[in-house]
Amino acid sequence: xxxxxxxxxxxxxxxxxxxxxxxxxxxxxxxxxxxxxxxxxxxxxxxxxxxxxxxxxxxxxxxxxxxxxxxxxxxxxxxxxxxxxxxxxxxxxxxxxxxxxxxxxxxxxxxxxxxxxxxxxxxxxxxxxxxxxxxxxxxxxxxxxxxxxxxxxxxxxxxxxxxxxxxxxxxxxxxxxxxxxxxxxxxxxxxxxxxxxxxxxxxxx
Numbered sequence: 001x002x003x004x005x006x007x008x009x010x011x012x013x014x015x016x017x018x019x020x021x022x023x024x025x026x027x028x029x030x031x032x033x034x035x036x037x038x039x040x041x042x043x044x045x046x047x048x049x050x051x052x053x054x055x056x057x058x059x060x061x062x063x064x065x066x067x068x069x070x071x072x073x074x075x076x077x078x079x080x081x082x083x084x085x086x087x088x089x090x091x092x093x094x095x096x097x098x099x100x101x102x103x104x105x106x107x108x109x110x111x112x113x114x115x116x117x118x119x120x121x122x123x124x125x126x127x128x129x130x131x132x133x134x135x136x137x138x139x140x141x142x143x144x145x146x147x148x149x150x151x152x153x154x155x156x157x158x159x160x161x162x163x164x165x166x167x168x169x170x171x172x173x174x175x176x177x178x179x180x181x182x183x184x185x186x187x188x189x190x191x192x193x194x195x196x197x198x199x200x201x202x203x204x205x
Contacts, residue, residue: 087138088201099190100182104175117171118162150193
């Protein structure tokens with residue numbers, strides 16, 4: 001309402017200025033200082049009112065734009081939150097499935113040799129990872145790097161554990177060695193990645 005009133009005042013002031021000041025002076029042959037002062041007397045208030053109205057309009061438009069962006073960000077967060085939570089849940093499940101204990105228990109090695117067991121373990125890790133590639137869209141880049149590091153470290157660990165055995169040896173020996181190496185290891189990349197993902201989930205709320 002204030003903006004409209006200001007604009008109305010500008011319009012009326014400019015009209016009066018043009019009608020009573022500009023037109024009479026326009027047709028005078030000589031313009032003296034009093035004429036200039038008379039013009040300024042009407043011009044300056046009009047300019048001040050116009051500038052004030054312009055600033056008010058600008059501030060109002062900026063506030064509306066901020067409000068619109070805030071509402072868009074809120075709607076986007078509400079719409080993507082379930083997808084993000086689902087992504088974290090699936091990646092945590094993936095990490096739990098490639099942990100040494102779960103990985104060895106899931107892969108039946110009774111009738112396989114070391115080479116077959118190693119290939120099956122690596123294939124299982126990579127397949128699970130590829131099935132979850134799309135989840136990186138909904139988590140932070142740091143979290144995704146933690147997941148990739150855990151996957152790569154698990155492949156490296158089972159590969160290192162197999163080096164002490166002949167390829168034709170019984171696969172159960174490799175399974176036991178993997179579990180022993182996991183217990184003796186000071187670092188647990190899978191557990192570290194799981195904890196990092198859980199911390200990010202808590203930050204969402």
